[in-house]
Amino acid sequence: xxxxxxxxxxxxxxxxxxxxxxxxxxxxxxxxxxxxxxxxxxxxxxxxxxxxxxxxxxxxxxxxxxxxxxxxxxxxxxxxxxxxxxxxxxxxxxxxxxxxxxxxxxxxxxxxxxxxxxxxxxxxxxxxxxxxxxxxxxxxxxxxxxxxxxxxxxxxxxxxxxxxxxx
Amino acid sequence: xxxxxxxxxxxxxxxxxxxxxxxxxxxxxxxxxxxxxxxxxxxxxxxxxxxxxxxxxxxxxxxxxxxxxxxxxxxxxxxxxxxxxxxxxxxxxxxxxxxxxxxxxxxxxxxxxxxxxxxxxxxxxxxxxxxxxxxxxxxxxxxxxxxxxxxxxxxxxxxxxxxxxxxxxxxxxxxxxxxxxxxxxxxxxxxxxxxxxxxxxxxxxxxxxxxxxxxxxxxxxxxxxxxxxxxxxxxxxxxxxxxxxxxxxxxxxxxxxxxxxxxxxxxxxxxxxxxxxxxxxxxxxxxxxxxxxxxxxxxxxxxxxxxxxxxxxxxxxxxxxxxxxxxxxxxxxxxxxxxxxxxxxxxxxxxxxxxxxxxxxxxxxxxxxxxxxxxxxxxxxxxxxxxxxxxxxxxxxxxxxxxxxxxxxxxxxxxxxxxxxxxxxxxxxxxxxxxxxxxxxxxxxxxxxxxxxxxxxxxxxxxxxxxxxxxxxxxxxxxxxxxxxxxxxxxxxxxxxxxxxxxxxxxxxxxxxxxxxxxxxxxxxxxxxxxxxxxxxxxxxxxxxxxxxxxxxxxxxxxxxxxxxxxxxxxxxxxxxxxxxxxxxxxxxxxxxxxxxxxxxxxxxxxxxxxxxxxxxxxxxxxxxxxxxxxxxxxxxxxxxxxxxxxxxxxxxxxxxxxxxxxxxxxxxxxxxxxxxxxxxxxxxxxx
Amino acid sequence: xxxxxxxxxxxxxxxxxxxxxxxxxxxxxxxxxxxxxxxxxxxxxxxxxxxxxxxxxxxxxxxxxxxxxxxxxxxxxxxxxxxxxxxxxxxxxxxxxxxxxxxxxxxx
Numbered sequence: 037x038x039x040x041x042x043x044x045x046x047x048x049x050x051x052x053x054x055x056x057x058x059x060x061x062x063x064x065x066x067x068x069x070x071x072x073x074x075x076x077x078x079x080x081x082x083x084x085x086x087x088x089x090x091x092x093x094x095x096x097x098x099x100x101x102x103x104x105x106x107x108x109x110x111x112x113x114x115x116x117x118x119x120x121x122x123x124x125x126x127x128x129x130x131x132x133x134x135x136x137x138x139x140x141x142x143x144x145x146x147x148x149x150x151x152x153x154x155x156x157x158x159x160x161x162x163x164x165x166x167x168x169x170x171x172x173x174x175x176x177x178x179x180x181x182x183x184x185x186x187x188x189x190x191x192x193x194x195x196x197x198x199x200x201x202x203x
Numbered sequence: 204x205x206x207x208x209x210x211x212x213x214x215x216x217x218x219x220x221x222x223x224x225x226x227x228x229x230x231x232x233x234x235x236x237x238x239x240x241x242x243x244x245x246x247x248x249x250x251x252x253x254x255x256x257x258x259x260x261x262x263x264x265x266x267x268x269x270x271x272x273x274x275x276x277x278x279x280x281x282x283x284x285x286x287x288x289x290x291x292x293x294x295x296x297x298x299x300x301x302x303x304x305x306x307x308x309x310x311x312x313x314x315x316x317x318x319x320x321x322x323x324x325x326x327x328x329x330x331x332x333x334x335x336x337x338x339x340x341x342x343x344x345x346x347x348x349x350x351x352x353x354x355x356x357x358x359x360x361x362x363x364x365x366x367x368x369x370x371x372x373x374x375x376x377x378x379x380x381x382x383x384x385x386x387x388x389x390x391x392x393x394x395x396x397x398x399x400x401x402x403x404x405x406x407x408x409x410x411x412x413x414x415x416x417x418x419x420x421x422x423x424x425x426x427x428x429x430x431x432x433x434x435x436x437x438x439x440x441x442x443x444x445x446x447x448x449x450x451x452x453x454x455x456x457x458x459x460x461x462x463x464x465x466x467x468x469x470x471x472x473x474x475x476x477x478x479x480x481x482x483x484x485x486x487x488x489x490x491x492x493x494x495x496x497x498x499x500x501x502x503x504x505x506x507x508x509x510x511x512x513x514x515x516x517x518x519x520x521x522x523x524x525x526x527x528x529x530x531x532x533x534x535x536x537x538x539x540x541x542x543x544x545x546x547x548x549x550x551x552x553x554x555x556x557x558x559x560x561x562x563x564x565x566x567x568x569x570x571x572x573x574x575x576x577x578x579x580x581x582x583x584x585x586x587x588x589x590x591x592x593x594x595x596x597x598x599x600x601x602x603x604x605x606x607x608x609x610x611x612x613x614x615x616x617x618x619x620x621x622x623x624x625x626x627x628x629x630x631x632x633x634x635x636x637x638x639x640x641x642x643x644x645x646x647x648x649x650x651x652x653x654x655x656x657x658x659x660x661x662x663x664x665x666x667x668x669x670x671x672x673x674x675x676x677x678x679x680x681x682x683x684x685x686x687x688x689x690x691x692x693x694x695x696x697x698x699x700x701x702x703x704x705x706x707x708x709x710x711x712x713x714x715x716x717x718x719x720x721x722x723x724x725x726x727x728x729x730x731x732x733x734x735x736x737x738x739x740x741x742x743x744x745x746x747x748x749x750x751x752x753x754x755x756x757x758x759x760x761x762x763x764x765x766x767x768x769x770x771x772x773x774x775x776x777x778x779x780x781x782x783x784x785x786x787x788x789x790x791x792x793x794x795x796x797x798x799x800x801x802x803x804x805x806x807x808x809x810x811x812x813x814x815x816x817x818x819x820x821x822x823x824x825x826x827x828x829x830x831x832x833x834x835x836x837x838x839x840x841x842x843x844x845x846x847x848x849x850x851x852x853x854x855x856x857x858x859x860x861x862x863x864x865x866x867x868x869x870x871x872x873x874x875x876x877x878x879x880x881x882x883x884x885x886x887x888x889x890x891x
Numbered sequence: 892x893x894x895x896x897x898x899x900x901x902x903x904x905x906x907x908x909x910x911x912x913x914x915x916x917x918x919x920x921x922x923x924x925x926x927x928x929x930x931x932x933x934x935x936x937x938x939x940x941x942x943x944x945x946x947x948x949x950x951x952x953x954x955x956x957x958x959x960x961x962x963x964x965x966x967x968x969x970x971x972x973x974x975x976x977x978x979x980x981x982x983x984x985x986x987x988x989x990x991x992x993x994x995x996x997x998x999x
Contacts, residue, residue, distance in 0.1 A: 040900070041899070041900045044900045044904065045900075048904070048908045051908060051912060051938075052908065052911050052912070052915075055911065055912050055915040055916065055935050056915055058915065058916075058919055058931050058932065058935060059915040059916070059918045059919040059922075059932070059935075064925055064927065064928060067928055067931055068931065071931050071934060071935070074912070074935065074938070075934075075938065078912075078938045078941065078942060081905065081908065081942055081945075082941075082942075082945055082961075084900075085905070085945045085946055085948075085949040086949060087945045087948070087949065087958050087961065089958065089962075090941070090945055090958050090961045090962060090965070093962055093965050094941075094965060097965050097966070097968075097969050098934070098938075098965065098968070098969075101969055102934065102968065102969055102972045102973075105972065105973065105976055106927060106930065106931065106972065106976065108976075109927050109976040109979055109980060110927055112980060112983075113927070113979065113980070113983045113989050127872075127921065127922060128922050130876075130921075131876075131917075131918050131921035131922045132918065134876070134879055134880065134883065134917075134921065135879075135914045135915075135917050135918045135921070136914075137883055138879065138882070138883050138886070138914060138917065139910065139911075139914045141883060141886045141887065142886070142910055142913075143907075143910060145886065146903070146906055146907075146910070151902060151903075163955060163958055166954065166955040166958075167955050167958055167959055167962065169955075170954070170955045170956070170958075170959045171959060171962070175959050178963065182963060182966055182967075185966075185967070185970055186966070186970060189970040189973050189974055192974055192977070193973050193974060193977040196974070196977035196978060196980070196981050197977045197980050197981065871926075871929065872920070872921055872922070872923075872924070872929075875917075875920050875921055876921060879917060879921070
């Protein structure tokens with residue numbers, strides 16, 4: 037077992053524990069903090085997959101952006117002390133059964149699938165330059181569309197959250 | 204040559220400074236600061252133009268071309284358009300005229316606009332106009348030329364409406380702009396057609412030098428059965444009629460006299476209105492391919508010339524007379540172009556620029572001295588009070604009348620000669636126009652400068668006794684204008700006196716320097732050199748006839764307006780005064796345009812309104828009525844059969860909806876449940 | 892099972908982690924009554940998809956395509972949470988609640 041493998045198991049555990057915290061935590065604030073752990077774990081997994089650029093983006097956008105606004109939203113909406121109100125979980129049994137079923141099904145599908153393995157070892161390479169080329173080459177149209185989407189989001193978020201003056 | 208760009212850029216810099224900081228300069232440095240800046244830029248531009256001209260002259264005649272490629276502009280496919288300026292013999296002539304006369308008019312403006320608070324705006328706009336005009340003249344391709352073409356229109360609009368507080372001025376400005384726009388649109392269409400058909404032949408270019416070599420390919424090309432060259436040149440010529448005030452788009456020029464007089468001199472006499480002439484000469488290779496268009500140009504030119512001259516005879520406004528005279532003289536230039544005598548047309552352009560600018564500035568001097576009085580019936584006797592203005596005005600009048608050895612004589616005779624060789628009818632009309640020109644110009648001189656002063660006189664003969672009481676108020680202050688105004692007058696009069704000597708024909712012992720200078724440009728255009736030596740007798744005879752006609756016109760004016768041995772009223776009563784009234788009211792062309800184009804538009808809209816109301820509404824109402832009839836019929840069936848079906852369907856849907864609405868819990872989690880159950884089911888079916 | 896061994900970490904390991912994250916995210920979405928909690932679950936699901944893409948990119952031979960898609964996912968997730976939270980705030984302002992069991996005005 038190499039050091040990289042150890043890293044993987046540690047990070048995978050981090051991600052799964054974090055995700056479990058999000059799913060099972062009673063307190064919405066704990067959920068949010070667990071989400072942070074899970075996101076960091078996933079970012080680490082990206083690094084073990086030699087996708088350093090994606091990992092960086094993950095940390096910057098998710099942890100730096102999404103998580104922060106999530107926390108803001110939590111604090112702006114309800115009294116976070118009130119566990120029963122703030123993070124009520126309902127129907128755990130049915131949901132658990134359903135997700136477990138899905139888990140088993142997908143695991144089976146995964147095991148049965150014929151994974152095509154590329155011949156030879158795929159060399160790990162630094163990804164930033166490659167992603168940059170791909171984004172501005174083959175994927176330039178989705179890239180531009182994404183920028184439009186972000187613009188729409190920008191405007192939409194402002195419109196949705198601004199104070200309604202006359203109603 | 205790098206310096207070419209500075210010919211264009213210096214006025215732009217002057218305009219930029221004056222239009223942004225001008226009011227501050229005027230307050231802190233004084234009015235002279237603004238004027239020195241504006242005039243200095245024009246003069247510097249003139250100086251560079253002169254050095255360019257000298258450099259050009261030092262070259263071999265065939266290789267006389269200076270280029271300044273400022274920056275690449277458009278690069279699409281095989282099309283390469285640069286912001287580039289070229290100085291060849293033709294554009295050199297134009298640049299010298301524009302900057303030279305422009306500078307003089309700048310200096311004059313300082314004297315003329317001495318009371319105007321917005322002097323900075325005036326000089327800024329004048330400089331801007333110079334910039335646009337020089338762009339038009341120096342541009343080495345049609346696109347750059349078009350930029351200038353539009354720019355001069357804009358500046359013309361801004362300057363006609365310079366005193367914008369008076370509604371009449373802004374209306375005149377708008378009219379000028381709109382009529383120019385009509386022409387510009389045709390010009391643009393012509394350019395596009397030219398470009399498009401050339402691109403179709405594999406030569407996408409808009410550069411004049413390259414056009415000269417490739418337009419020959421257009422021969423034999425046709426669009427909708429019309430030769431492309433003819434169609435394109437006709438469109439371009441419509442553009443020229445807009446800018447150069449020819450029939451049918453000339454009506455804006457007389458109204459443009461609402462602007463300050465220096466503007467009329469610079470834009471509406473010497474430079475901008477000659478843009479059309481310049482454009483046709485510039486594209487002479489193309490126009491030579493279209494004999495039909497050339498004939499149209501010649502006919503339009505002669506018609507305009509005599510038409511405007513007959514109007515000028517009866518006008519009372521000192522500037523209106525000059526305006527119609529300008530239209531008439533521009534007609535002359537187009538006659539020359541139409542005959543293929545491009546050099547003669549440009550030659551008349553140059554001489555006309557001198558004497559007409561001088562005339563306008565002289566008129567401005569008179570107007571300025573007599574406190575913005577423009578009606579010639581209230582002038583008179585100014586000869587002794589304004590001697591310099593009088594003498595310069597007289598010289599220019601003689602020049603425009605075509606008396607030897609002044610400028611107009613040579614240029615006009617060259618045109619008349621070419622016209623005679625082309626078609627004697629053209630010559631005949633041109634000759635009559637020349638006589639009329641001599642008559643109305645000397646009428647103006649006699650009315651303004653000779654006789655008794657009629658300042659303050661009432662124009663209504665019945666109220667003359669009443670007007671006499673106020674007589675004393677107005678007469679005393681008329682005096683000669685300041686040096687800033689008389690200096691340009693004197694210089695321009697010298698030009699009017701001598702400019703013609705550049706083109707003394709060989710018949711009179713000269714060697715026609717002017718035509719020779721332009722010959723490298725027009726050599727390729729197939730100008731008719733062949734008939735040059737048809738006979739010296741003919742040339743002499745034509746000269747003598749035209750001088751005699753001019754003298755006859757002058758004598759008539761003398762008899763009617765100075766000796767008063769002939770009464771003007773007897774002329775105006777000829778044929779019950781119909782010709783007089785037609786001329787005085789400018790042949791009712793404005794009214795005609797209002798009556799046809801404007802009223803036509805209104806009538807069309809009314810007709811469409813009627814169509815809408817009667818036909819369309821009728822159809823709709825008829826359809827409605829028939830539908831109602833059918834529906835009454837159908838109503839019976841409806842109630843029994845259809846209603847039963849409908850009610851059944853409704854009840855069925857109601858039942859199903861009631862069942863399904865239980866699923867619409869509105870709870871997000873419930874929806875996700877349903878979704879997930881579905882996914883699981885699919886997986887179960889597929890994967891197990 | 893799945894060629895998953897403790898010694899060499901391969902594609903299957905990553906797919907497994909991704910699957911766990913997906914199921915936990917789904918569970919979260921199903922059980923949370925707090926709209927923000929639902930959004931957190933969605934983030935988990937999106938992350939699991941991201942892991943899949945990057946892993947496929949690493950162990951496949953398609954170059955950077957998978958990573959590019961992961962980047963797009965992250966970007967869309969950011970957009971989604973921005974709008975989603977804006978909607979949540981809007982709802983809260985209007986209804987003084989973000990409990991999804993009370994937000995049932997769409998009930999048929």
